[in-house]
Amino acid sequence: MTSIVPKEQSSESKKDFSTEEHEDFRLFGLIAFLIADGMTFAGFFAAYLTFKAVNPIGPDAIYELELPLPTLNTVLLLVSSFTFHRAGKFLEKNESKECQRWLLITGALGVAFLISQMFEYFTLPFGLTDNLFASTFYALTGFHGLHVTLGSIMIMIIWWQTRVPYGRVNNENKFPFEAVELYWHFVDGIWVVLFIILYLL
Amino acid sequence: MTISLKPSNSPPEKLQPTGWLKYLSFSLDHKVIGLQYLVCGFLFYLIGGSLAGAIRVELISPLSDFMPREVYNQVLTLHGTIMIFLWIVPVVNGAFGNYLIPFYVGARDMAFPRLNAVAFWLIPPSGLMLITSYFINGAAQSGWTAYPPLSITTPAAGQIIWILSVLLLGGSSIFGGINFIATILKLRRPGLKLMQLPMYCWAMLGTSILVVLSTPVLAGTLILLSFDIVAHTGFFNPSLGGNVIVYQHLFWFYSHPAVYIMVLPAFGLVSEILPIHSRKPLFGYITMVFSIMGIVVLGLVVWAHHMFTSGTPPWMRLFFTIATAFIAVPTGIKFFNWVATLWGGKISLNAAMLFSCGFIINFVLGGITGVALAQVPFDVHVHDTYFVVAHFHYIVYGGSVFVIFSSIYHWFPKFTGRMLNENLGRLHFVITFIGFNLCFAPQHWLGLNGMPRRVAEYDPQFQLINQISSVGALLMALSTLPFLWNILQSILYGAEAGDNPWNALTPEWLTSSPPPVENWKGEAPLVLEPYGYGEKDSNKTQEGMK
Ligand code: HEM
Ligand SMILES: [Cu+2]
Numbered sequence: 201m202t203s204i205v206p207k208e209q210s211s212e213s214k215k216d217f218s219t220e221e222h223e224d225f226r227l228f229g230l231i232a233f234l235i236a237d238g239m240t241f242a243g244f245f246a247a248y249l250t251f252k253a254v255n256p257i258g259p260d261a262i263y264e265l266e267l268p269l270p271t272l273n274t275v276l277l278l279v280s281s282f283t284f285h286r287a288g289k290f291l292e293k294n295e296s297k298e299c300q301r302w303l304l305i306t307g308a309l310g311v312a313f314l315i316s317q318m319f320e321y322f323t324l325p326f327g328l329t330d331n332l333f334a335s336t337f338y339a340l341t342g343f344h345g346l347h348v349t350l351g352s353i354m355i356m357i358i359w360w361q362t363r364v365p366y367g368r369v370n371n372e373n374k375f376p377f378e379a380v381e382l383y384w385h386f387v388d389g390i391w392v393v394l395f396i397i398l399y400l401l
Numbered sequence: 402m403t404i405s406l407k408p409s410n411s412p413p414e415k416l417q418p419t420g421w422l423k424y425l426s427f428s429l430d431h432k433v434i435g436l437q438y439l440v441c442g443f444l445f446y447l448i449g450g451s452l453a454g455a456i457r458v459e460l461i462s463p464l465s466d467f468m469p470r471e472v473y474n475q476v477l478t479l480h481g482t483i484m485i486f487l488w489i490v491p492v493v494n495g496a497f498g499n500y501l502i503p504f505y506v507g508a509r510d511m512a513f514p515r516l517n518a519v520a521f522w523l524i525p526p527s528g529l530m531l532i533t534s535y536f537i538n539g540a541a542q543s544g545w546t547a548y549p550p551l552s553i554t555t556p557a558a559g560q561i562i563w564i565l566s567v568l569l570l571g572g573s574s575i576f577g578g579i580n581f582i583a584t585i586l587k588l589r590r591p592g593l594k595l596m597q598l599p600m601y602c603w604a605m606l607g608t609s610i611l612v613v614l615s616t617p618v619l620a621g622t623l624i625l626l627s628f629d630i631v632a633h634t635g636f637f638n639p640s641l642g643g644n645v646i647v648y649q650h651l652f653w654f655y656s657h658p659a660v661y662i663m664v665l666p667a668f669g670l671v672s673e674i675l676p677i678h679s680r681k682p683l684f685g686y687i688t689m690v691f692s693i694m695g696i697v698v699l700g701l702v703v704w705a706h707h708m709f710t711s712g713t714p715p716w717m718r719l720f721f722t723i724a725t726a727f728i729a730v731p732t733g734i735k736f737f738n739w740v741a742t743l744w745g746g747k748i749s750l751n752a753a754m755l756f757s758c759g760f761i762i763n764f765v766l767g768g769i770t771g772v773a774l775a776q777v778p779f780d781v782h783v784h785d786t787y788f789v790v791a792h793f794h795y796i797v798y799g800g801s802v803f804v805i806f807s808s809i810y811h812w813f814p815k816f817t818g819r820m821l822n823e824n825l826g827r828l829h830f831v832i833t834f835i836g837f838n839l840c841f842a843p844q845h846w847l848g849l850n851g852m853p854r855r856v857a858e859y860d861p862q863f864q865l866i867n868q869i870s871s872v873g874a875l876l877m878a879l880s881t882l883p884f885l886w887n888i889l890q891s892i893l894y895g896a897e898a899g900d901n902p903w904n905a906l907t908p909e910w911l912t913s914s915p916p917p918v919e920n921w922k923g924e925a926p927l928v929l930e931p932y933g934y935g936e937k938d939s940n941k942t943q944e945g946m947k
Pocket of ligand 2: 657660703704706707
């Protein structure tokens with residue numbers, strides 16, 4: 201019942217219609233997904249901005265945020281975008297040792313971001329249900345943090361899969377690498393928007 | 402007309418689970434997945450229909466004597482949610498989209514077959530979950546719109562299950578949308594230009610853009626709502642400083658596009674069916690394409706016409722009234738194109754054609770009440786009355802569901818290799834058409850006279866009209882019988898259909914019925930003029946006259 205198209209054969213039929221006659225459309229599909237994901241954030245941002253505009257949370261509520269930690273977070277993520285890009289350059293040149301090293305750094309930066317975010321959560325003077333601002337703050341940063349968590353896990357998987365000779369990701373099979381890289385840049389971009397809207401505005 | 406069938410060098414036929422068992426498997430074949438969507442959707446339609454029956458029985462008398470009010474609310478919520486998220490959206494998009502789009506673009510399958518199968522298999526569990534919530538602790542009671550604070554104050558368990566299930570269905574819809582966009586834009590057979598695609602491809606492209614842009618917003622909103630219910634945050638809870646209007650904006654940012662997600666694919670299907678059964682090219686191909694894209698763009702900026710009574714400021718009312726009025730223009734263009742396609746054609750009044758014509762009539766009526774509703778002074782009076790119920794049933798049932806039946810009559814020979822019985826089909830149409838109009842036309846009157854929607858009890862002065870409406874509903878229920886009988890009978894004993902019983906030109910007919918696993922034995926045909934009917938037919942008649 202579960203025997204579907206056998207694997208070799210289905211990839212053969214792929215060949216006859218996709219690899220030869222069509223450019224690789226997988227990245228295209230990923231971009232469509234990221235647009236959808238971006239719309240989820242857009243909804244959250246819209247909600248946050250409307251709340252802020254029309255729902256005053258009272259004079260005694262605390263909502264001033266400290267800037268140093270989130271600024272550090274921004275730097276961490278921006279640098280990690282750069283290191284991922286570096287790793288990609290080495291993958292192209294088939295220097296897998298270097299590529300793996302930069303990937304590891306990227307993953308470490310992602311984890312560092314998460315730790316620092318956790319630290320911020322514990323030091324903040326408000327909790328999830330304190331007021332509308334607090335709830336929206338946690339929802340937005342939490343949803344973004346979920347993305348960073350998934351991204352870090354995927355980076356580690358890619359790191360594991362780029363090892364020579366057993367890994368399955370290499371210069372010939374680059375798509376998984378490119379996909380995670382694109383996703384990571386996307387998550388970074390979202391953070392920059394979030395940082396501006398939530399902390400600076 | 403150009404159809405070039407190049408010599409065959411296709412791969413050998415693939416191993417697949419055979420027989421009906423393959424429809425229960427995690428199949429990657431787009432045709433199997435399409436039929437899985439169709440049958441699964443139809444089963445949910447029967448459930449949703451029974452719930453509608455229960456609603457109409459309750460409304461025979463002014464008191465809530467058939468079921469308690471809480472149960473009425475649950476039935477109402479389940480009915481709406483099932484019909485929208487488990488029947489119309491999966492069938493007009495998932496079923497026909499998966500079956501037809503690869504044919505139309507000349508591909509052997511969808512761009513992401515695995516994602517496709519996942520998208521389908523999300524549906525049965527979420528549907529079952531939704532229905533079982535009724536038996537566990539009571540289903541959600543706040544309608545398909547789940548407006549807070551109602552959705553926060555009614556029993557939490559049912560509402561949470563409702564949210565979870567709609568989230569899964571939304572995910573399924575997004576996966577499907579991504580797949581359609583990639584397939585239509587990236588998997589076209591070489592030599593086939595966008596402007597040569599059958600109209601359903603354009604409709605699905607537009608719909609999928611709406612799905613990808615708007616469904617995630619609903620997902621985010623429902624996640625926030627679930628926080629309000631479970632963690633007692635106050636996003637949408639006024640007593641905790643939250644704002645219910647923000648929920649309404651976010652919800653309708655999805656759900657107005659959602660009404661187009663339900664009806665745009667139906668537009669596309671009708672545009673395929675009319676030319677074939679009237680032997681004429683589709684009128685105004687280019688204007689059709691532009692009006693679809695116009696609807697997509699405008700459809701994203703009219704949502705607040707659902708909120709005219711929610712304290713919307715005047716400038717907002719003005720903007721959304723005007724934008725909504727504009728959206729009637731591309732819709733009107735499409736209507737006139739269909740009429741012009743029929744005009745002077747050699748029309749065969751078979752079941753497919755009848756249901757499509759029924760669609761055109763009902764849709765115009767629903768469109769007119771829609772434009773009326775977009776006028777603030779009028780809407781303020783009839784908002785949340787049965788007038789709105791009548792409006793959207795004219796569009797979702799009179800429009801989309803009529804098109805689904807039309808499409809089943811049209812493509813059944815391709816799906817199964819057998820013909821349906823046309824006379825039973827015509828009978829089905831006549832009962833459905835009468836029943837539908839009898840059920841919903843009187844509701845305009847109810848609404849204009851102030852009967853609110855979503856309430857189990859009503860003022861006794863409305864009783865007679867409600868009873869007429871219930872008789873119509875009974876007819877609609879009965880109309881399912883000839884249909885089901887026809888389907889069962891024809892699957893077993895129907896006449897052989899042959900490859901192309903309608904003499905159609907679109908690529909799904911240029912292969913056997915049912916088609917082989919990779920759609921064509923040989924290379925995919927290159928159909929450059931999917932609607933080139935006029936010339937061919939007039940040639941034929943000329944030959945016949947000689
Ligand atoms: C000609 C285009 C249309 C116009 C101008 C229009 C306008 C409107 C307006 C103004 C309302 C709000 C009424 C109120 O709640 O007071 C409404 C409700 C509704 N419309 Fe339409 N509409 C159009 C087409 C459609 C289509 C194509 C569909 C579905 C396929 C649809 C489905 C609905 C639904 C489901 C509701 C009720 C939602 C609810 O409150 O539960 N409409 N329409
Ligand atoms: Cu609307």
